[in-house]
Structures are given as structure tokens and as C-alpha cells.
Amino acid sequence: xxxxxxxxxxxxxxxxxxxxxxxxxxxxxxxxxxxxxxxxxxxxxxxxxxxxxxxxxxxxxxxxxxxxxxxxxxxxxxxxxxxxxxxxxxxxxxxxxxxxxxxxxxxxxxxx
Amino acid sequence: xxxxxxxxxxxxxxxxxxxxxxxxxxxxxxxxxxxxxxxxxxxxxxxxxxxxxxxxxxxxxxxxxxxxxxxxxxxxxxxxxxxxxxxxxxxxxxxxxxxxxxxxxxxxxxxx
Numbered sequence: 001x002x003x004x005x006x007x008x009x010x011x012x013x014x015x016x017x018x019x020x021x022x023x024x025x026x027x028x029x030x031x032x033x034x035x036x037x038x039x040x041x042x043x044x045x046x047x048x049x050x051x052x053x054x055x056x057x058x059x060x061x062x063x064x065x066x067x068x069x070x071x072x073x074x075x076x077x078x079x080x081x082x083x084x085x086x087x088x089x090x091x092x093x094x095x096x097x098x099x100x101x102x103x104x105x106x107x108x109x110x111x112x
Numbered sequence: 113x114x115x116x117x118x119x120x121x122x123x124x125x126x127x128x129x130x131x132x133x134x135x136x137x138x139x140x141x142x143x144x145x146x147x148x149x150x151x152x153x154x155x156x157x158x159x160x161x162x163x164x165x166x167x168x169x170x171x172x173x174x175x176x177x178x179x180x181x182x183x184x185x186x187x188x189x190x191x192x193x194x195x196x197x198x199x200x201x202x203x204x205x206x207x208x209x210x211x212x213x214x215x216x217x218x219x220x221x222x223x224x
Contacts, residue, residue: 033212
């Protein structure tokens with residue numbers, strides 16, 4: 001079955017880069033996503049990568065995908081206090097089983 | 113373009129009651145998915161609807177049901193509420209099944 005693992009906590013200083021890591025098990029995953037959740041809010045889609053790509057850059061965000069190791073990472077450059085939130089990695093199953101499987105989320109704390 | 117709208121934002125019910133949650137997808141989106149978020153279990157998939165048909169269902173008891181209307185709006189119903197049903201219920205819409213999901217702010221349900 002599908003499973004997505006993330007480390008639970010990350011603390012960085014303002015201006016540093018943050019790297020959030022994720023591993024997944026479903027080799028038939030089509031898309032992999034990163035969502036951000038701020039307190040009391042829903043999930044905001046940050047970025048995504050198709051499973052046949054190995055990198056995607058979008059402004060301060062860089063996604064790296066190692067399909068062989070089933071490892072996904074999100075790098076946030078020049079991390080700001082406004083980036084403090086929970087970040088979820090999610091995979092979209094292949095086939096016709098259209099559902100997202102989420103990790104437990106990584107709480108990113110940015111210290112001034 | 114308006115985002116995904118969920119109503120109500122907060123709901124308090126007692127055990128044994130039933131509840132109906134509403135979701136209006138982004139204009140033009142035909143797929144609506146529902147997820148339950150709890151501190152212990154994280155984000156879990158409930159079901160997905162496309163063109164008024166349930167396409168996929170997660171591992172939840174039959175007390176959880178849903179439907180989708182011809183205008184793509186969706187409702188989710190939980191009957192015979194239990195304390196463990198207390199959660200944030202998130203609705204997400206996409207243009208089609210398997211495409212990027214955009215989430216609403218959720219309905220926070222508390223069962224007393």
C-alpha cells in the first residue's frame with residue numbers, strides 16, 4: 001500500500017535555506033505534491049512535480065525527486081518568518097485510484 | 113476566480129446526531145474530494161466524486177456518505193456521530209480526477 005514519511009520538525013534561522021524531506025512507497029505515483037498549512041487554515045498547494053522529472057524550480061522553491069530511492073525534497077531559499085507552517089508531502093496514486101496519500105507533515109519554525 | 117468554499121466553518125454537535133457539510137468547488141472543476149484531518153491520524157481520504165458519481169472511497173464506515181450535484185457542489189454527511197469524528201473536514205476540487213487538488217479552509221467539527 002501507499003505510505004509517505006516525513007520528519008516532524010525543522011527549525012531554521014531567517015534567511016537560511018530550509019530543506020524538508022519525504023519518502024514514499026508507491027512506485028506507480030504519477031504526481032508528487034507539496035502543500036502548506038498555516039494555523040486554522042486549509043491546505044495551500046505550493047508546488048508539484050511529475051514523476052518523470054527530477055527537479056522543478058519555482059521562485060524560492062526547488063523540488064528534487066529521486067525516483068529510484070523514492071525520495072522527494074522541498075528546498076525553500078531565503079526562508080522568512082512567514083514561511084513558518086506545516087508542510088505536507090503527498091503522492092497521487094497511479095491507475096484509477098485518484099486519491100492523495102499524505103505524510104504526517106513537517107512543522108517548520110523560522111527563528112528571527 | 114473564487115476558491116473552494118466550505119460551509120459552515122465551525123460546527124458543534126453531540127454524539128448520536130448527524131451532520132451535513134457543504135463544499136462549492138472552483139468554477140469549472142468537476143471533481144470534488146473529501147479528506148478528514150485529525151492530530152492522531154493526519155490527513156485521510158474519504159471519497160471522491162466526479163460528474164455526480166462516487167469514483168473512489170477511503171476506509172471509513174458507512175456512516176460517512178457524500179453526494180455531488182449537477183453543478184459540481186458536494187455535500188458530505190456523517191450519521192450517528194461519535195466523539196472520534198471530531199476533526200477538520202477538508203474539501204478539495206480539481207478539473208478532473210487525478211489532477212491538482214485545491215483545498216478549501218475546512219469545516220472544524222467538534223462532537224461532544
